Amino acid sequence: MTRLFLYYFLALVLKCCVSEDWCYQSQMSCEQPCKGPVVWNEVNESCGGNRQSPINIVSKKTVQSSSLTEFRFTGYNEIFTSRLKNTGQTVSLDIPLGASVSGGNLSQTYNAVQLQFHWGNSGSPGSEHTIDGEQYPMELHIVHIKDTYISVEEALSDPKGQASLGFFFEESETENKEYSAFIEALAQVQDAESQADVLISLNNLILQQSKLKAYYRYEGSQTTPGCSESVIWTVFMQPIPLSKDQLAVFSSLKFKDGNPMVDNFRPVQPRKGRVVYRSNSGTTVAMINFTLVWLCVSTALSSYQIY
Known part of the structure; x- marks a missing residue:
């Protein structure tokens, strides 16, 4: 029995x-x-393949590459109207033809086609990529495809068909005014499959381009099924600031089943021998941070007296 x-x-x-x-x-x-x-x-x-994303980037194991030059962003400053969508698993925005990226050792120009976000729960860890095991509250992906392709589907069979830009977010004490219109639109897409028009530019959603010189680069995949291994990933080191309240609005969205849309990130995947490269500016940023720490320590030690 x-x-x-x-x-x-x-x-x-x-x-x-x-x-x-x-x-x-x-x-x-x-x-x-x-x-x-x-x-x-x-x-x-494909989700069990050998070059899956996201990954944990171990900074001391990255390889500096002088070929990782500055990007050229075209059309990122252009204001456009598009439809913000709650897909039931994330929030996405289609990007009309006109914005593109080149440089940065990309083989050719890539056109921006869509963006989406991945987050935790009201500011808790929720980024897909991690740096030295640290998970940021949220991550933005701007998906690009080679300018010789018309759609993402065409790019899937090309190992370098897509170029995705990843941006981390960190909690700040003040609101990011550049995100005001986007946050307002989020309030209109709480339920799965709901949509709302938003007037915005890509520059509103990322850091000033002068702050985008430090980044990591590796070959990977889409981070949702079908996990196509057709993506050249660029992950920028400098996080974008958002206030606690702004981050919380993302967690007020709902999955298809009506539950709160939280922790919509894929866990990091095995690197499986892949090399992660870093730009020269990334090395400079690391050296500046180390120098600041050393100066702080030296100042503290010099002011310490034994009686």
Whole structure:
């Protein structure tokens, strides 16, 4: 009788946990069965590949590259109207033709097509990439495709078909005024599949371009199924400031099941021998930080007296 009971119990558990829909770990439950990040390879086998994203970037193991020059951002200052969408798993914005990026050792010009965010819970850790194990509250991805392609689908079979720019966020004491219009639009897309028009420029959403010289570079994938390994990743070192209240608005959105949209990030994936490169400016930033720490320590020691 006990063995029979266990059999039916396990069958019930398996039935509860089996689904063809992918989801984030925070969405998994028996009421809403879905396949979490650990088994995304069952949704699409590419998710178990050898160059998956995101990754943990270990700064001391990165390789400095003089070829990682400054980017050329074209059309990022142009104001456009587009539709902000709650997809049920993130919030995204389609980017009309006109914005592009080149330089930075990219093989050619890449056109911006879409952006989306990944976050934690009202400012808790939620970025997809991590630096030396540190997870930021949120991360923005601006997806670009080679200018010889018309759509993302065309770029999927090209190992360098996409160029994604990753931006971290940190909590600040004051509001970021550049995000005011975007935050207001978020309040209109609380429910899954809801949409709202927003008037904005890409420059409103990123740091001043003079602060985008320090970055990491590696070959990776999309961070949601189908996890296509067609992405050249650039992850910028300098985080974007947002206030606690601004970060909290993202967590007020809802998943498809109506629950709060929180922790919508994929855990870091094995690096599997891939080299992560850093720009020369990244080395400069690290040296400046070390120098500041050393000056602080030296000043403290010089002011310390033994009586």
